[in-house]
Amino acid sequence: MTKMRRILHLSETSEPGGSETVLAYIAKSLDPHKYSSLACLLREGWLTEHLRDLGVRYRIIENNRPYDPAFLARMVRLIRSEKIDLVHAHEFTMNVYGSVAARLAGVPMIGTIHGKVYFTEKKSRIAAYRLAVAMCSRIIAVSEDLRNYFIENIGLKKTKKVLTLYNGIDSDKYAPRGKMDDLRCRLNIPSGAVVIGSVGSLFKVKAFDHLIQAAAILRESSSDFRLLIAGEGSEEEYLRRLISEAGLQDKVMLLGFKNDIPDLLNLLDIYVCSSLSEGLSLSILEAMASARPVVATRVGGNPELIADGTSGFMVPPSDPPQLAEKINLLMKSPELGTTMGREGRKIVEAKFSLPRMVESYQDLYEELLS
Helix, strand or coil: CCCCCCEEEEEEECCHHHHHHHHHHHHHCCCCCEEEEEECCCCCCHHHHHHHHCCCCCCCCCCCCCCCCHHHHHHHHHHHHCCCCCEEECCCHHHHHHHHHHHHHHCCCCEEECCCCCCCCCCHHHHHHHHHHHHHEEEEEHHHHHHHHHHHHHCCCCCCCCCECCCCEECCCCCCCCCCCCHHHHHCCCCHHHHHHHHEECHHHCCCHHHHHHHHHHHHCCCCCCCCECCCCCHHHHHHHHHHCCCCCCCHHHHHHHCCCCHHHHHCEEECCCCCCCCCCHHHHHHHHHHCCCCEEEECCCCHHHCCCCEEEECCEEEEEEHHHHHHHHEEEEHHHHHHHHHHHHHHHHHHHHHHHHHHHHHHHHHCCC
C-alpha cells in the first residue's frame, strides 16, 4: 500500500494573485491517493476562502515582523505535529522561513519564486535568499528568464538546486465559449465595439497607465472600442484620475476584482499585458487558453509564452505608442486575431496545462522523498 505523503504549502499573502492561485491549483490537484495537503498562511483573505471552497485544509500563523524566531518555532511545531513529509513554499518570506523550518524539522523543502520585483531591493534579502538556497532542497523558478535572473542577482555559482518549472492552468476552465451577450449588455458595451482587456492587480509594476495612454492614442484613429481592466490595488485612484484627464471615461472601465474571469476573457477580442516585469503570467496563459490574441510587453517570462507574430505580438515595455500600434493592427484584422488566438490555445494545451505542472511537481516530490 502506498504511503500517504503529507505536503505543507506555504504562502506569504492571501490576496488574489499568481503565486496564490498556483498554490491552490497544486494543493487541490495532487494525486489524492498519494498526497494530503495542508496550507499555512499568515492571514485570512481571498486565498483562505478559495481553499475552503476547494476543500483544502489550512492553518494561520501570524508573522508581524521581519525576523521573528517565535514564528519560525511555530512553523517547526506545525511541521512536526502534522507529521509533514515535505514543505513547498512560495515567494520570499515563506521561502526563507520555510527553508529554515524544514531543515530544523528534518524534511525536504521546495521554494518557488514567481517574480523579481522585490528580493534584490535590499542586501539583507539577498543574504536571506542565499541562506534559503543553502537550507532548501530545490528552488523553482517559473520561467527560464527568472531562473537566470535569480542565479545572477543572488550571486550563485552553477547550481543544480535552481530549476525551471512552468506554471500551468486549467485550460478547460478557460475554453472559448462563444459570445458573451449578457455580459456585454451588463457592461453597456455597444454591439459593434472591439473589446480590449487586461487582468491584474492595480500596482505600478503592471503599468496600466501605459495601457490607458495607448487607449488615448487609439481613440485618435478609432472610436469603436472599449478597454476593460479587471483588478484592484493601490494605483486605482491614480488610474481613475488619468482616465478622467484623458477624457476616456466612455472608453475605459476599471471593473475592480472579478470572479468571472473566464466569462470576461471570452468577451474580449484582444488581451493586453502592459507590465514592466513578470515571472510567468497566469493572466496571459488564461487569455491564450480562451483563444484570445495577446499583445504583451517583452519582459520576464512573456517571450517564453508568446510566439511573436504567431500567437500574439511582443512590444517593448514603457512604450504606449507600440502597444497602440499592435492593438490597432488586431482591431483592423479580426481574422488575424482569430488565427493567433487558436495558436495561443494550442501552446497552452501543449506546454502550460495544469496536469503537466502538477505532474512535474509530483515527480519532484517523489525524487526528494525517495
